[in-house]
């Protein structure tokens with residue numbers, strides 16, 4: 001995107017002027033495979049349960065919501081405890097409108113020194129930092145996108161960040177790091193009085209245990225999760241963090257009063273009651289990821305090993321923007337994440353995946369003629 005020219009009369013902050021807004025294209029396509037959502041819609045039973053609960057809440061909409069979302073935070077704690085055999089309470093959980101708001105709150109609370117992340121990773125970490133006015137340092141990864149742990153530890157001790165971000169499985173690469181590696185990063189962060197933020201937006205698709213199991217030992221470790229991906233609830237906007245109660249207390253300082261509407265809280269509580277249904281598609285999405293990967297490899301493409309619900313692939317001769325456009329012309333919307341020679345595709349339902357594979361095959365056949 002070319003840089004926008006702002007009018008001289010507008011007193012927009014200097015540091016915001018060169019930034020571009022988050023802009024995953026929202027264009028109609030037969031196969032929408034660009035924002036890592038779960039392709040399976042809620043069942044009519046779940047939709048009805050949500051509208052029944054919303055109806056109850058609607059009768060009280062003249063009142064502000066529960067400012068601290070206690071019921072929801074209790075339910076989220078129970079959900080995590082069940083998943084990871086932990087014993088968190090509501091005071092170790094914070095919930096907000098998507099994990100993006102959680103990330104924003106972390107920068108607002110802890111952003112008085114520079115912050116660090118290992119790119120390529122989730123593009124909103126640095127963008128939210130910059131919008132809040134927090135300094136961001138790009139740490140690197142190896143050319144194969146794996147994390148160089150020794151280098152990462154060195155960067156933490158040099159930069160002394162108040163917040164270090166690590167995303168696992170990483171977006172846009174799908175690569176993971178182990179709990180042992182996370183522990184090493186948490187220790188390195190603790191040595192500089194910093195916090196380690198583990199963004200687990202895609203954790204349900206991975207076979208590795210969640211870093212929540214490390215929080216007891218490393219109180220400077222924060223785990224971010226979301227209901228937008230595996231949980232198939234992106235439209236409701238619900239993200240949360242699990243952390244030491246002192247970190248959660250800091251969230252109360254920076255949140256806006258009544259930030260989480262009664263409607264959102266009610267919908268998320270119902271969704272948690274239907275967790276078996278909502279997470280029921282995860283294993284078939286993992287199978288589909290393996291299927292799409294092998295189909296792409298048969299075409300001679302290379303796929304970065306992914307433990308998420310998307311894959312990053314390379315090995316095509318067309319310029320990545322051209323391939324992206326040609327796929328869209330065939331009704332398939334995937335994502336150009338700005339990585340030279342690479343494109344990212346979200347695993348969709350069976351028909352969408354087949355459409356993507358057929359369209360890609362057609363384009364590549366044309367490429368080799």
Ligand SMILES: Cc1ncc(COP(=O)(O)O)c(C=O)c1O
Pocket residue numbers: 035036097098099100101122167171199201202225226227228234238239
């Ligand atoms: C790694 C990562 N973290 C956080 C988010 C934000 O998710 P949400 O705000 O929908 O919870 C995303 C969305 O793509 C993501 O990829």
